[in-house]
Amino acid sequence: MDKGKYTIILFYKYTQIDDPTALMTEQKAICTKLGMTGRGIIAREGINMTFEGTNKNIDAYCKALLADPRFASTHIKKSEGTGKAFPKLSIKVREEIVTLGLGNADFNPTEMTGKHLPPEELYKWLAEGKEFEIVDMRNDYEHAIGHFKNSILPPLENFRDLPKILPTLEPLKDKTVLTVCTGGVRCEKASGYLLKQGFKDVYQLDGGIVSYMEKYKNDDFQGKLYVFDERVAMTFTPDEKRTVIGKCFKCASSSENYVNCAYLMCHRHFICCEDCLSSSGQAFCEEKCEKVFVKV
Numbered sequence: 234m235d236k237g238k239y240t241i242i243l244f245y246k247y248t249q250i251d252d253p254t255a256l257m258t259e260q261k262a263i264c265t266k267l268g269m270t271g272r273g274i275i276a277r278e279g280i281n282m283t284f285e286g287t288n289k290n291i292d293a294y295c296k297a298l299l300a301d302p303r304f305a306s307t308h309i310k311k312s313e314g315t316g317k318a319f320p321k322l323s324i325k326v327r328e329e330i331v332t333l334g335l336g337n338a339d340f341n342p343t344e345m346t347g348k349h350l351p352p353e354e355l356y357k358w359l360a361e362g363k364e365f366e367i368v369d370m371r372n373d374y375e376h377a378i379g380h381f382k383n384s385i386l387p388p389l390e391n392f393r394d395l396p397k398i399l400p401t402l403e404p405l406k407d408k409t410v411l412t413v414c415t416g417g418v419r420c421e422k423a424s425g426y427l428l429k430q431g432f433k434d435v436y437q438l439d440g441g442i443v444s445y446m447e448k449y450k451n452d453d454f455q456g457k458l459y460v461f462d463e464r465v466a467m468t469f470t471p472d473e474k475r476t477v478i479g480k481c482f483k484c485a486s487s488s489e490n491y492v493n494c495a496y497l498m499c500h501r502h503f504i505c506c507e508d509c510l511s512s513s514g515q516a517f518c519e520e521k522c523e524k525v526f527v528k529v
Contacts, residue, residue: 239314240291241271241462243443245330245418246307247279247342253326256280260324267294272461273324278342280304281330281418283461285318310416310443318462331419333426334393347424347435350411352445355438359453365409365436368402370395370423371459374502378466378479378489379456381413381442392419399430409434415460417441457489465491481506482518496522 250256253275260273264284269291271284286294291311298304350358358365367384369376376386385405387398410432412420417440424437438445442458450469456478457466466489468475479489481504488506495515505516517523 237313238287239285239316239318240288241283241285241312241314241318242291242295242309243283243312243416244307244309245279245281245416245421246304247330247346247421248303249343250275250277250279250303253277257324257326261322263294263297264322264324267291269294270319270322272319274327274330275324276327276330279330282324283319284322285314285316285462308417308440308444310440310447312443312467315463318464331422332391332393333395333422342422342425345425345428346421347410347412347428347437349439350436351439352448355411355445356449356452363409365411366405367411367413368405368423370412370414370419374491374504375415375459377504378491379454379458379468380478381454384413392423395423395426402427402432406432407434409436411436411438413438413442415441415458416443479504481509483509483516492516494518494522496526498525 257275260275264271267286267290269284269286271282273280273282273284284291284294295309299307367381369380369384369386370389370392372389372391373386380386385402387401389395389398410427412424412427412435414420414423417437420437420441424435427435442454446454446458446469455476457468457475459466477487477489479487481488483505486506486508488504490504490506491502492505492510494501494503494517496517499518499522501518503518510516517526
């Protein structure tokens with residue numbers, strides 16, 4: 234496949250969707266017509282999508298999306314595709330576009346969210362040595378391969394764990410806090426949640442880490458950016474100039490090789506170097522998984 238012919242888009246929008254099922258049907262129809270693949274989630278609180286298609290068809294899709302008043306101000310992030318980033322098209326209706334588990338009745342990101350901080354302003358903050366804390370709102374396996382220098386990495390196995398780990402962030406309540414995530418959808422909801430919990434000065438990185446890296450390569454961001462498609466991780470910096478921070482989960486050697494636990498009932502996603510893989514290319518995240526697997 235000719236990489237130059239394909240584009241991957243990543244975007245979200247918190248906005249009231251009165252009929253998520255009807256929108257799902259519309260989105261499936263236009264994506265199918267344009268031969269696009271990828272994943273989408275639609276809820277009453279908004280949309281969260283990532284698709285791949287030919288450059289021409291992606292342009293046509295974006296034009297149609299932005300013509301809808303509900304999505305006219307959507308920030309669409311683009312990167313070069315491969316033509317095979319996603320195996321198929323899947324668009325589903327869910328309760329939330331990213332699951333925090335609190336429900337709109339208790340918390341609505343369209344009504345309460347952190348201040349948007351453009352990538353240019355973050356770059357300036359970092360260059361000037363401004364006092365603030367970066368809190369990475371991605372899952373632990375995502376930030377294992379790359380994150381901002383000196384950022385706080387909460388032990389989130391899943392975004393819905395945020396309320397459970399909140400006590401570890403309590404010391405930051407009176408500090409300037411910047412939430413970050415891949416494309417912005419999680420840190421927009423997380424920043425609002427922190428404000429609701431009494432945090433005083435909360436920002437979110439506008440457009441997420443991917444927007445920062447598009448402008449400033451790997452300046453201040455170490456390693457690779459984890460993405461949810463067949464690329465697994467992406468970078469804007471040549472390998473010889475990039476710091477590898479990923480560590481093998483088993484032996485702690487430098488690695489950026491992701492695998493899933495071979496025990497399917499676990500299927501944990503983690504970094505495992507080639508030396509720690511079995512002859513069959515399998516790996517287990519824990520000894521107990523291997524023991525159960527062998528018994529089965």
